[in-house]
Amino acid sequence: MTFGRGEDRDIRIGHEPPDDFVSRDAGSLTGLRGGVLIRNTSRTQAVRFLAMPGPELRIRPGMAVGSMPFEQVRIDIPGRYGAEYTLHLDARGMLSPPDLGPVEEPVRDNGQVTRYGASRLSERERRMLAALCEPVLTLAGSRPATYREIAERLGRTTPASVRTGLDRLRNRLSDTDGIPGLRGDEDAGDTAGFLEALAHWAIETGEIDGGVVREVLAGAP
Known part of the structure; x- marks a missing residue:
């Protein structure tokens, strides 16, 4: 059309x-x-x-x-x-079209599983990521939450503490897990760009989805 x-x-x-x-x-x-x-x-x-x-x-x-x-x-x-x-x-x-038969050649399995996620996430990190991603997962055309908005959503913390926690998570994801794209704007001081990249990674890898947001933010202010 x-x-x-x-x-x-x-x-x-x-x-x-x-x-x-x-x-x-x-x-x-x-x-x-x-x-x-x-x-x-x-x-x-x-x-x-x-x-x-x-x-x-x-x-x-x-x-x-x-x-x-x-x-x-x-x-x-x-x-x-x-x-x-x-x-x-x-x-x-x-989302459920009629079965028209195979349209592509099957991918050969070489035994190496693709891994995009983190090797580990603490409960505090999951909560911060959930609060970061919540607007994107629940609102149309929304951007990830700011440090202040994350702190207000979680309660009993400060924007500075949230920033320190997400910085540490970002550094670990980059240095230990080798995940690209989470440190590129650091020198330019583009913290908003880093937050957006971190939120996109969390959502696209399935680390954070609507179910996780509801689970880990239950009872938050």
Whole structure:
């Protein structure tokens, strides 16, 4: 399906009243196994992708993003004077497609198990990571929590103590477990970038998910 301001689009937006900030050919949606491919076919305008819940991304002109692994996503197409045109995509019906047979060659097992997680996490570290990731796992388009927000969520601690604990965890993950991407912004002082990278690692590896958040933060303020 296509969307945009043009008359031949399957989904028309920004045409009544005319909004010439919206591209005539803004994008397209393609059904895939397990989700939807969102393609920005505009030559000039970016659109916003928000997982519900999950992260927020900018889909730039010519760029394509899959909805996977999120069941529901929102696409916001900007208009003139702050107008916004929203598409809500519900991919739950595409998560169990009919069996069409094998589509890829099976991967040969060389006996080496892929390991992305940490060798160990203390209970305090799991609680800090859960509080860090909670906004991303429960809110649409949200960023990880700040040191202050983590401290307030956990109670009986301070932002400085949280920062020290997460710094130690980050260093151990980098030095002992060899996990990349957790120290690259250290020299630039980009602590927000480090927190976002740490949250992405925790969620993508399955160390923290909605169940862990509910479990370890039960009874927190």
